[in-house]
Each structure stands twice: as structure tokens, then as C-alpha cells.
Amino acid sequence: MSNLKILVVEASKLVLDQVRRIYSGQPTGIFLAKSLGHAFEQFEEMTFDILIISGSALRRNIDHSIDLLETISNNCSITQIIILAEKKDLTAASSALRTGSCQYSRLPIDDKELKMLIDAAEHNRPEFGMNLLLKDDLKKISFHDMVGASGLMKEVFRQIRQAAMSDIPVLISGETGTGKDLVANAIHQISARQEHPFIPIHLGSLPSELVSSELFGHEKGAFTGAWKRHKGSFEKAKKGTVFLDEVGTIDQKNQVALLRVLETQSFNRIGGTVNIKTNVRVVAATNENLAVAVAKKKFREDLFYRLDVFSITIPPVRKRPGDISLLVDYYLRRFNDAYQKNIMGLSPQCISIMEAYEWPGNVREIKNIIHRAVVLCDEKVLLPKHLPKRLLEGSGNSHPVDIRVGDSIEEAEYKLIVETLNVAMNNKSRAAKMLGISRRALYNKLEKHNLML
Incomplete structure (x- = not known):
């Protein structure tokens, strides 16, 4: 590999000089950190391929050093770690090895053996990986408050950009908690209507008799309790975007009224006679299969086709496992800032539990769990005791593997x-x-x- 970046952590410069000697004349970046705390700071600015730690550096404040090492290991999957220790530092090295993330050799070590160790570590580096400690790395994995580096989420981000280029209706599908509202808002924010209102309306939370009033407004005295004129979402969102969340929940009467607005770009307030023209972009969302609802005569076919001009499907978290650690890190940073804490990461047990969990509540559930954990945590890292009981009980669950009878x-x-x-x-x-x-x-x-x- 060209341009290999190696960070050496040691109080002296003996190993550093040895590594420099080995790679003399080669395009290799070799850096020094006097302690793991200093190394942590360097990981916030740069990604390293190989981290070489001397036992003497580990021995200093051993508990804090091991916490830092675990945090670096858990957040920098791209980095391979080598521990070099003299006999007197074996206890510290043993503690480091229990993190399960390191290779080990005794000091002193000759140049040939050290080069072989580094070559083996380089060979074992994952093809894909990220340094979640980078201060600017969030820009690479986030898009308008959505976080993901998986192929599925990159496709969603691409579709959002496509949808924003026109004014056609968009139908967003996805399970509860996947972030349909964030997708709708992102479409608005990068569209030509971004300077105008974005009006979300959660249709699933409204009684059917209030849906029309919230969508189209009403005149004073239109019904009992209508003490004054009320503007609906289509009127408030003038030249902007109306977001119809859980559109599949509205009844047939309101479906007809919504269809009329989409076809004529006009509406009447309840109790009113004035035909009001509207200029809005409509984005709808659903957590159910509207095509199935159409087949069951629960949703109008003509309205479905009016809404489903451009479709975006958000994958559930369980189908984007590589994004789980990114989401956890994103919300850990956010709630660290909110509560002025300095929790550096998650313990390996915590990570295993979270990766094995199925996340039925998707992104919203991850956000709430990390929020709770940060509030409860007084340690340097999040531990299993900071997680809800349902995660611990479900930690034996895993992502499905297609193993069939007859397989060897x-x-x-x-x-x-x-x-x-x-x-x-x-x-x-x-x-x-x-x-x-x-x-x-x-x-x-x-x-x-x-x-x-």
C-alpha cells in the first residue's frame, strides 16, 4: 500500500526511529504520540492505517489508557493495532489484548520481525471502514440530519436530490421510525421552494372529522367550536411544501377532497364559498403498502397514482447493519453536547448487543436509547447496564443467515x-x-x- 500512515505511541522515540528506518525512502507517513490521550486527539484530525503502542505508554494510567484504546478500536475499524511490550509491561499489554483488537510482540524486536508484523496488520485491514472520531467525518456520512454510509442509504440520498429538482408529488414509504419526515424536509430544503414554508401534518394523529379543517381550513361558524377563521395547511404553505404524514389513514371522504386539490390546485375552506387557488408541492408518507390498500378498496386508486409519481422507500435499520454504529455515534455526539458530557464511545459488549438487536423502532429507537444511556452514564464509555432491558433480552437475536437443511x-x-x-x-x-x-x-x-x- 502506498502512503501508509503509521502512528507510534511511546514516551521515548526508540520504536519511532526503528519504524522510520524500516520505511526509509518509502512514501509512508510516520507520526508520534507521547500518550494514548495525545493519540486520541490525532485520531480526531487524521485516519491512521497502523497504530503501534509501546507497553510503557499503556502502563501510564492503565485504566484510562485501556478505555482510550477500546474507544479508538471501536470507532476506527480501518486501523490495525500492534502492541509492543517489554517483560515489565506484560500486565498492561495483557489488559490491552483483552480488548480483542490487537496484535502483540515482545520488545526488543528486530527490523525484519517488526516489518513482518506491520505487513500482516496491513494485510488484515478491512477494505471498507471509517474513523468515527474524525471531527469532520460526520459531513461524509450525514445528509440533512440523516446518517448512513450503506449503499441503501446512498441511494435514498440520490433519490432525494432527484426529487428536489422538480415539483412532482413524492410518496415516501418506510416503517415507523425510519425518518420519513427527514426525507420530506430534505426534499423541501434543497428544492426551489426552500425559501417558503414547509408545513407537516400528521394525518394519523387526527380524528377524521378534523382532517379537512387541518388540510383546507374553515370559516368562522362553520361548525360547533369554529370561533374564528382558520387557515389550513394548503393555505399556510403558499409556494412551499405540504407534508402529508401517514396519508393512508384518511377516510374516503377526505381522500376525495385531497384528490380534488391535486387535480385542480384549488380548494374551499369548510363553510366557505370562495375557491382558493394553491401553489404548493405535495410530499406524502406512509408506513403501510398503499398498493395493497388499493387492492382492498381502502384507498382510492386514482389518489394513489396522483401521489405515487416519484417513490422513495427508506430501508429499515435491520437491513443496513453497517449504519448502526454510525447512527449510535451521531446521537452520542449530539447528546454529549446537549448534556455537556464526554462519553468517548461504547464498550465492545454494548456494540455487540446493539448490532444483534433487530431495531423494530428503527432510527427513532436508536436515538431514544442513546439519549437515555447518555443521561444514565457516569463512566467514560456506555456499558450494557445503560441499555434498556429489552435490548439485553434480545441480544441473542441476530441477523438472519440462509442456512438450509442439506447444507454441509x-x-x-x-x-x-x-x-x-x-x-x-x-x-x-x-x-x-x-x-x-x-x-x-x-x-x-x-x-x-x-x-x-
């Missing part, structure tokens, strides 16, 4: 390892923990199945 043991093992590596974003240490085996045992199985890429 070797075939089943291969599928299980591939899926686990996918969930762990190719982080070998994390995958080994999820499988309940040692890192070395995982490498042996990777070699056995020709997965050592």
Missing part, C-alpha cells in the same frame, strides 16, 4: 462467517466476539474458507 457443516460455517463479517463491517475483532471465538480461531477459519482478502 462447512457451507453453514462459511455463510455464518460471511454474514457476521458484514454486520461487523469487516472488523475481525468484533466479528470474533460476535461468533464467540478467538481472533486467531477466526483467522484460521478465514484461511480455511479462502476469505483472507
